[in-house]
Amino acid sequence: MKKITTPPIKNDIEKKEKPFRLVKYFTFSSLIVTFLATLVLSALNTHLARSMQREKSEEYARVLVENLNHQVFMQFVIPVAIKFGKIQLRNKDQFERMDKVVRSTFHSFEIKTVNIYDLDDTISYSYDQKVIGMQKVGGTGYLSALEGNSNSKLRQRGNSIQMLLGFPKESLLVTYAPLRAERPLSRLSGPVLGVVEIVQDLSKDYLAIFRFQIIVVSTISTVMCVIFLILLLIVKKGEGIIQQKAVERLRLEEKLNRAKHLSSLGEMTAGISHEIRNPLGIIQSSAELLKKKISDPSNKIPDIIIEESTRLNNIITDFLNYAKPREPNRIPCDVTDIIDKILTYLEPGLQVQTYVIRKYFGDSLPQIMADGDMLYQAFLNILMNAMQAMPNGGEISIEVNIAGNNINLIFEDEGPGIPDGNLEKIWEPFFTTKDTGTGLGLGIVKNIIESHSGSIRISNNHPLKGARVTVELPIYQEGK
Known part of the structure; x- marks a missing residue:
């Protein structure tokens, strides 16, 4: 049987990225980061522009309402009260007078629709005569204005893409304001006579803002692409110059760098794991307590929190075990007892997935001097990999025998095996063919x-x- 060993340093070095490749990746990453930052800043700028446009339009509407209120009271309410004795917009002459006052007031302004409600939430006047007489259509905006408070809301309409990109097909700012009787010394201080609704079309303004945003993003993107191409040419030229020297230097420094890297990774992982595990433990225990207090069994949020906290804790443990392996505390151990203990732990899962375990233990197996907990972890990892290779169940055989001065343990499964191209990669840190996992399991076992x-x-x-x-x-x- 051929023993799988770590690939030669020379081949490993030659397969590694050239030193200047880091600069190229940094250049590309910088382009992406800058582009994303541009998009964010552009989006913020667009949001600010829209907010300012809306505030301006709301202030614009309040001024128009104030002017309309004055014109209606002076040119319609008083004359009509004197001539007819009471206001009835159903009267043709009164309606025409009101229409003339409203349209002359808004003649030079971009107003799409004007509705005037009476105190019973009935539309008494409108640009659109089809809605006159409609009742209970004012909503919360009407009720707030009836209490003397002006308010506005933005109504937008468009498909999902238009709404996502920020240029809806139609953007209407609807403003509700009280229509008051005027007093000689104080405008808009009299009782509320009705409510006026003004609809402004902001679609063109929002589309202009969006077009400006596109121009800004396109210009900056073009500039960044030009800069990136220039930097890429420089990097490629630099790679050709230092390639041979870098390969030779990396070959000599490989072992030292690997040791330093693992040492630094171990120190960093120990610090990070300590800082993460404390709040992680609090999160998990809080979620477990929350689960006990929630009476609704359909609420799966606590279970999700517990599951993800456990998964994150396992990832931290893998990093720590690989980067900073501890020295074994050797005591007399029986490897068959360790395997039996693991199988007892895995028994529920083995039964559910119909796994069959075949044990072939030799007679009179001696004890070895080893750390039982560490071997437990290694053997468990091997068996878990075998089970994961057979998601629909299958047979796993475990053979333990003596070979000279060694104890041999052979684990076999009936899975698809390992692709030949991956046999030399399985010991590399973070290499994995699974959708989940850190790729450190076999490294920890080794x-x-x-x-x-x-x-x-x-x-x-x-x-x-x-x-x-x-x-x-x-x-x-x-x-x-």
Whole structure:
């Protein structure tokens, strides 16, 4: 059986990215970050412009209402009261007089619709004669204005793309304001006679803002692309100059850099895990307490929080175990007892997925000097990988025997095996073919086995299907 070893340093170095590649990636990343920042700033600028446009339009509407209120009272209410004794817009002469006053007041202004409500929420006057007489259509805006408070709301209409990009097909600002009787010394201080509704069409203004936003984004994007192309040419030229020197230098520094990297990663991971685990524990315990207090069984939010907290804690543990492996606390251990303990732990899952475990333990197996907890973790990881390779169930065999001064453990499954192109990559940190996981599991297993002066190799079962994991652990260890 061929033992899988780490690829030679020379080949590994030559496959690595060239030093100047980092500059290229940084250049590309900078372009993306700058472009995204431009989009964000443009969106904020557009939002600010729209807000200012809306505030301006609302103030514009309030001034128009104030002017309309004065004109209606002076040119319509008083003359009509004197001539007819009471106001009835159903009267043709009165309606025409009101229409003349309103249209002359708004003659030079961009107003789409004007509605005047009486105190019973009935439209008494409107540009659109079809809605005259309609009742209870004013809504909350009418009720607020009836209490003396002017208010506005924006109505937008368009398809989902138009709404998402911020240029709806139609944008109408609807303003409700009280229509009051005037007193000689104070305008708009008399009792409320009705409510006026003014509708302004802001569609053109919003479209102009959107077009300006497109111009800004397009201009900046073009400039950034030109800069990026120039930088890319410079980077490519620099790569060609330093390529050979970089390969030679990296070959000599590979082992030292790897050691420094793992050391730094270990220190960083230890600090980060400590800072994350404390609040993470509080979040998980709070979610568990919340789950107990929630009486609605359909509320799955606490379960989701607990599940994700556990997953994050497992990820932190993987990083810590790989980057900063601990020294084993060796005591006499029976590897078969460890395996039986693992199978007891996995038994519920094994039964649900119809996994069959075949054990072939040799006779009179000696104990070894090892850290039982660390071996438990390593063997559990191997068995979990075997189960994940057979999501619909299958047979897993575990063989333990003596080979010279070693205890051999062989784990076999009936899964699809490992693609030949991945056999040399499975020990690399963060390499994984799964949709989930950190890609550190086998690296942690390898660290644990090697910390016990053992070895591990993985191969495919040819001509049968499945993968085989072989672990060798020394029975006696010098100085132990």
